[in-house]
Amino acid sequence: MAADPGSHDATTPAAPVTWPGGYQAAATLGFDMDAEDVALTVDPESRHRLSAMSHQAYGPLTGVPRVLDLLERYEVRATFFCPGYTAERYPDLLRRVRDAGHEIAHHGYLHEAIAGMSRDQEAAVLDRGLEALDRVAGVRPVGYRAPMWETTYASAELLLDRGFAYDSSLMDSDLPYQLAERPGEGARSIVEIPVSWALDDWEQFAFVPELFGPGVIEDPAKSLAMWTAELTEAHRHGSCFTLTVHPFLSGRLGRLRALETLIQTMLTLPGLWLAPARDLAEHVRSLDLTPRVFPQPEIPA
Ligand code: ZN
16 A cells, blocks of 8 residues: 555665667656745735746746747657646646647646645645646646655655656656555555656756845756756666756746757657656656555654
């Protein structure tokens, strides 16, 4: 069962993954469509700050269309993790993402950090996000990425209940793995596509005074060098390169040029499977690996 801590060994690493069709490694581009919501969650009063709101709106108004053009030029399909609030505020944009053939996945409603929420509260946020994506774009997502990458020990069960096929919020591996399964009639399983703070543009570029960000704005050449190093090693090790990009940050011209260079590198690596996270998850689920939810640490008395 999915959340039975006693049946799992916390020291078991993820099993090697074999990739399909002669591929030797995988990569996936995830665009988190955070906009005003991520600011409103941090500080609801920020809605009165027009400039801060406009910084966030750069994503849907300028960044996402540019990202879509870039992906189209290279015929790359990606995953767009969309908060329900963004979907409702920019419905035409979400439908454009859908119509371009990209995957749309769940990313909370108001980009809520669910750590500390009750199980019922977490379930309500999941359902509200699902309703928004359905109402706006007729999408029933199979993928979930927790806002702020904050999940709980209840999350996998809640995702199984709602038919999700994968989560992409955990960091204990760089290989996808089976996160949980529910045997018996109507058997289901859910895969983890792990993430990493080092493969996220937030740490490089997020800067809004008195709201969030590390307080620095890095050179796109630095993130390109970091990400290229991780990409080439993931390729060499048969692993999975999972990049998280926010269009309100990386939609800026110089940063987008760096992303284009990274995509060009991806396309030159032999046997690299560049696909939406949904496709990777579907493959890993088919391998029928043993689930490896690691048990919640106990603090000895
Ligand atoms: Zn986000």
